[in-house]
Amino acid sequence: MLFFTHPVREACRLNNLILKIAVPSPLHRSFDYLPPAKIDRAALQAGVRVRVPFGRRTVIGVLLSTSTESDIESHKLKRALALLDETPVVSRDVLDMVQWASDYYHHPIGDAVSSALPALLRRGQSATVTDISGWRLTAAGHAVDLATLTRAARQASVIALLAPHTDGLPREAIEASASVLHTLEEKGWIEACVLAREPQVHDVAASVHTLNPAQQQAVDTVLAGLDGFTPFLLAGVTGSGKTEVYLELIERVLSREQQALVLVPEIGLTPQLLTRFRQRLATPLALLHSGLSDHERLTAWQQARSGEAGVIIGTRSAIFTPLARPGLIVVDEEHDASLKQQDGFRYSARDLAIWRARKLDIPVMLGSATPSLESLLNVGQGRYRQLDLPERTGVARPPSFHVLDVRKLPLEDGLSQPLIQGMRRHLDAGDQVLLFLNRRGFAPTLMCYHCDWIAECKRCDARMTWHQHDGQLHCHHCGSQRPVDTTCPECQGSELHPLGQGTERVEQALDAHFPGVTRVRIDRDTTRRKGELDRLLQQAHSGEGRILLGTQMLAKGHHFPNVTLVGILDADHGLFSTDFRASERMAQLIVQVAGRAGRHERPGEVAIQTCHPDHPLLQLLINRGYPAFAQAALAERQAAHMPPVTGMALFRAEAPAADTALAFLDSVAKRIQASGNSAVETWGPLPATMERRAGRYRAQLVLQSEHRGQLQRLLSSVVRQLETAREARKVRWSVDVDPADTY
Ligand code: ADP
Ligand code: ZN
Ligand code: ZN
Numbered sequence: 001m002l003f004f005t006h007p008v009r010e011a012c013r014l015n016n017l018i019l020k021i022a023v024p025s026p027l028h029r030s031f032d033y034l035p036p037a038k039i040d041r042a043a044l045q046a047g048v049r050v051r052v053p054f055g056r057r058t059v060i061g062v063l064l065s066t067s068t069e070s071d072i073e074s075h076k077l078k079r080a081l082a083l084l085d086e087t088p089v090v091s092r093d094v095l096d097m098v099q100w101a102s103d104y105y106h107h108p109i110g111d112a113v114s115s116a117l118p119a120l121l122r123r124g125q126s127a128t129v130t131d132i133s134g135w136r137l138t139a140a141g142h143a144v145d146l147a148t149l150t151r152a153a154r155q156a157s158v159i160a161l162l163a164p165h166t167d168g169l170p171r172e173a174i175e176a177s178a179s180v181l182h183t184l185e186e187k188g189w190i191e192a193c194v195l196a197r198e199p200q201v202h203d204v205a206a207s208v209h210t211l212n213p214a215q216q217q218a219v220d221t222v223l224a225g226l227d228g229f230t231p232f233l234l235a236g237v238t239g240s241g242k243t244e245v246y247l248e249l250i251e252r253v254l255s256r257e258q259q260a261l262v263l264v265p266e267i268g269l270t271p272q273l274l275t276r277f278r279q280r281l282a283t284p285l286a287l288l289h290s291g292l293s294d295h296e297r298l299t300a301w302q303q304a305r306s307g308e309a310g311v312i313i314g315t316r317s318a319i320f321t322p323l324a325r326p327g328l329i330v331v332d333e334e335h336d337a338s339l340k341q342q343d344g345f346r347y348s349a350r351d352l353a354i355w356r357a358r359k360l361d362i363p364v365m366l367g368s369a370t371p372s373l374e375s376l377l378n379v380g381q382g383r384y385r386q387l388d389l390p391e392r393t394g395v396a397r398p399p400s401f402h403v404l405d406v407r408k409l410p411l412e413d414g415l416s417q418p419l420i421q422g423m424r425r426h427l428d429a430g431d432q433v434l435l436f437l438n439r440r441g442f443a444p445t446l447m448c449y450h451c452d453w454i455a456e457c458k459r460c461d462a463r464m465t466w467h468q469h470d471g472q473l474h475c476h477h478c479g480s481q482r483p484v485d486t487t488c489p490e491c492q493g494s495e496l497h498p499l500g501q502g503t504e505r506v507e508q509a510l511d512a513h514f515p516g517v518t519r520v521r522i523d524r525d526t527t528r529r530k531g532e533l534d535r536l537l538q539q540a541h542s543g544e545g546r547i548l549l550g551t552q553m554l555a556k557g558h559h560f561p562n563v564t565l566v567g568i569l570d571a572d573h574g575l576f577s578t579d580f581r582a583s584e585r586m587a588q589l590i591v592q593v594a595g596r597a598g599r600h601e602r603p604g605e606v607a608i609q610t611c612h613p614d615h616p617l618l619q620l621l622i623n624r625g626y627p628a629f630a631q632a633a634l635a636e637r638q639a640a641h642m643p644p645v646t647g648m649a650l651f652r653a654e655a656p657a658a659d660t661a662l663a664f665l666d667s668v669a670k671r672i673q674a675s676g677n678s679a680v681e682t683w684g685p686l687p688a689t690m691e692r693r694a695g696r697y698r699a700q701l702v703l704q705s706e707h708r709g710q711l712q713r714l715l716s717s718v719v720r721q722l723e724t725a726r727e728a729r730k731v732r733w734s735v736d737v738d739p740a741d742t743y
Contacts, residue, residue, distance in 0.1 A: 018070045019044065019080055022113040023054055023061040024122075028102075028719060030109055031061070032070040033080040047088025047095050049121070051081040060124050062090055062113045064099070089127045090116055091305075091322040093359050097352060098320070104712070106719045106735040107345045115345050116320035118298045125298070127305075134193050135181065136168030141189035154180045159189065168193040171295065175530065204282045209393075211248065215241050218387040219248045222363055226252070226327070229358045233334075233375050234367040235627075236389030237398070238595025239559070242367045243273065245389070246330050247280050249365070254283055254310045258327025261304075262313045263349055265336040270557045271534055272541070273332075274313070283310025288318040316341060316349035319356065329357045333557065334366035334375060335588055340740040348738060369595055370588040370626050373634050374644040380634075399566070399597045399604030401622040405613040413509030414501035419567050419607050420513055427517060427546055431564040431602060434548040435506065436555060436593045438573065440523040441465035441474060442505045443498030446484065450493035455485060459695040466498050468505075469525065478694035503549055506569065510547060520545030522554045555593040564604050566597040571610040571618070578689050579741050580642050583617050584633055591626050643738065647708035649715055650736040652688075654698040661699040662687065664731045668701055671718050679710040689743045696732075702742065 020030045033052055035044060048063050058081065070077065090098070094116055102112040114122055121127055141159060149156040158176045162169060174181070184190045211219060214236075222232055236242040250260045262277075264270060266289075277285055286300040286309035300321075303309035307324030314321065316339050331339070331353050339349045350366065357364035366375055366384070378384040392398065402418075409416040414437070423433050443466045446455040455464045457475035464473035464482075472481045487494050498505070503523050510519055520539045527533040533553075539545040540554075543562055548554060568590060573582075590608065597604030612618065621629040638645045651668050653661040665685030672682055681704045688698040705711040715735060722728045 016068055016074055017041070017044070018067045018077070019050065020064045020067055021050055021052060021061040021080070022064050022110045023052065023059055024110045024114050025054070026108055026111070028106070028108050028723060030064050032067075032072055032077055034074075034077050036080045036082050039083065043083055043086070045088050047090040047092065048086075049084035049089055049124070051084060051124070053078050053081065060084065060122065061110065062095075062117075064095070064109070064113075084124060085127055089121055089322075093326075093356060094320055094322055096359060097356050100355060101345075101347050101352060103716075105345065105347055105737050106715050107347075112345050115317065118301045119294045120298045121301075127302070134168040134170045135162065135174060135190050136166065136193045137162045138189055138191050140187075141184070144189055155184055158184060162190065171293065203279075205279055207244070207247065207280065209241075209244060211244065212241065212391075212393060214389045214391070215245050215248075218245050218389065221385070221387060222249055222365065223252060225363055226256075227361075228363070229361045230363050231354055231357065231378070231384040232363065232365045233371055233379055233384045233386045234365055234389065235371050235386055236367065236369060237392060237626075238369040238592065239392040240369070240389035241393045242332070242369075242389060243276060244393075246332070246365070246367065247276070249328060250281060250311060250330075253327040254281065256327060258325045259304070259307065259309070259323050260311050260328040260330065261318065261321065261323060261326065261353075262311065262330045262332065263316065263318055263339065263353060264313060264332045265338045265556060266315060271537060272559060273557065277311065277313065281311055284308055285310075286312045286314075286321075288312065288314030288321060290315060316347075319349045319352045326360050326362055328362060329353050329364040331364070331366045333368055335368045335370050335372040336556070337585070337740045340738075342740065343734075346734070346736050346739075348740075351738070370591045371630065372644075373584060373630060373637065376630055376634060377644045397603050399594055399606045401594070402605065402607045403613045403618070403622065404607055404609045405611075406609045407611050409609075411609075412513075414506050414569050415509060415513070415567075416609055419609065422565055422605065422607055423514070423547070423567070426565040426605075427514070429564075429602075432540075432543060432546055432548060432560060432562045433565045433567065434550075434554065434560065434563045434593070434596055435567045435569060436550065436552075437501065437503055437506060437569040438551050438589075439465075439500075439502045439570075440504070440525050440551055441476075441502035442468040442508075443500050443502060445499040446473065447497055447499050448488035448491060448493055449495040449497055451488060451491040453488050453490040459692070461690050461692045465502060467525070468508075477690065501569070503551060507549055510549070514547065517546050518544060519547035519549060522548070522550035524551070524553070527553070552589065555589060555596070558596060560596050563597050564602050566594055566604065566606045568593060568606065568608045571608045572612060579743060580637075580640075581741060584630075587617065587621050587626060587629050587633070590621065641704070641706070643704075646704050646706050647711045648737075648739060649703045649711060650739045650742060651685075651701040651703070651733060652698065652736060653685075653700070653731045653733040654693075654696040655731040656696055658697045661685075661697050661731050664727050664733065665699050665701040667725070667727050668718060668722070671721055672703070672714065675714055675717060677710060677714045679707045680705040680714050700742070 017035055019033045019035055021033055023031050044066055046063055046065055050061050050063050051058060052061050098112050098116050102109040144159055146156050154176060158174060218234060234242055234245060253260045284303060286303040288300050304312045305322040312318060312321050331350050334350050341347050353364055375384060379386045404416050404418055406416055426433050445463050446466050455473055457464055457480060459480055460475055460477045462475060462477050464475055466484060467474050471484055473484055474481045485496060488496060503521055507521050520536050522536050540548045540560060594606040597606055620632055651665055653664050655661045662685050669682055683702040685699050685701040688700055691697055703711060
């Protein structure tokens, strides 16, 4: 070395610059590459996309960092092919967050980084193009006589749709398959075109409300801390004006030329919320949810990144959206399980929101009428600050509860007499009634009365649900279906009967009990077609539907002012489940559904049908409310050493043969024992509650510890070992840190 002059050494180092790249792959590490030829060093910013050779393929990765060191000898390193971006597509704060999340959730970094990008960017599209691709009719297309297309209805409908739009329509606006469009293009009737993106403009109106003292205090407290990181928990009973608090804060954030990111559980379910945001906030809204086309998603992402959109509203993956001028993060319905991704990269968007806000040094507000025990514990330990909205706004009063002991009451198609009478009373008074049953289909069981045979799924340890609308048995777990059996396959008897109720059956019963009374049923089956959910919700809101019947799709976030009676047809699911979170979820659901009642002048009533009217948690919930329930539930978790008081992680595994998954988890348990880490306890491995699902046998191993750091270290070391372990190749396995359920 002594013989080298300084400039040579410098050149040497530049040559040896190594790129650490996150490449989509199942491996828990980044990959080293040499920079592409003839690249300016300044272009190598963390967060830009890089095209690299990977095995026999070429893939798109993201640059994490540069280094002068690599574990691989430099002559063996491959050279990256090209940089795709001039400025990072993954912003610094998002990149740091994803790297942290990849470590914390033990998910491969390449895949984690991928989840932060819109699909089109993952596939290499330019991040800056803002045109929208669309279709328009050609002259020949305009001349087509639709009467000649009676045998090609789908082609005809596209032509009819496009005819009045001479400039063309965006691809998203055309409900037709790619093959239909292709055929029309081949015939020379339509052609692709490029549409300019229209700037969003809408009228806004100031709030019609003056904040009540509790709302004002919540707003003032957050405003006082707008220049730094503080996590707030806005605990407000349903209808207490939480959304009004968000809007007020967001207005202030916008007036500071900053952006607000708002996470919500399911956008499709909350058109009212979007309308309120649009009416109040004089800024383009960027919406990010699963119903978007790839193109719409990229557009919204660009509006957030450029700062064009002042407010970004989205479901959990919106937490990865780049923000030009972040000012506030809001997580609405923070208790909702959908904020935790349940497969692949199993992150909690709520917990990432806290992480990102800390990194950005901005406030974050979690809001709920039924806060999660996690957040309540964080308040108790002084990490979050709680703001209360204890009362409903205006004249609305809390509803009264009636527990109906269905062991003593005969049920007619799932409805007890007192409930039916109550419904009559409320309907006669001109009010609406909401019935909640978290089970779709006609009947959850089909049984032979002669030999007790029950129709089961051939691929799952589960019963088939009978759906009357298509005369099929459906498995709600794997999606398989078959025609309803007419004779018993065991005894050839013909006495096959449906047992139990789903929403379809209750709807039929309503016909008999309340003939002529209009109703709206909202569940996955009635809302499959695009636009159908909005239409049904509209009927529910307008009062056109007098009886509203539905699954949890009806329970979340809606505001039905004229509903005065809520009937919960079966509250028992959560009381005796194997999952430790079941009672918490049940309480949240009951309170949320009940919260739909009596949000107006007339007081609301809630009727709960249960076989366990004396259950202590149910009684506590009804008599003393959610806060008392939550404190008791938290004390129970404390006594049982369960989360959130302790840290928990799950190894999950599945395989086509019965014992493979268990054997694999056994070997994981042995590795854990061998680590000698006494701070982490393991339970299992055990078969999953539903062991066989979609033809695969599933099992899990639970890890628990009071020392989250120790649990993390152990997970890192075991996951690293499993990457090269032979037994791991026989199963599909994953780690779930802070699992939302233990099924
Ligand atoms: P939440 O989000 O807690 O369910 P909302 O913000 O939707 O509550 O408020 C419930 C209802 O009360 C809405 O119709 C809203 O317009 C109204 N509201 C909110 N704040 C006030 C207020 N300060 N005075 C009167 N009405 C209000
Ligand atoms: Zn039989
Ligand atoms: Zn199945």
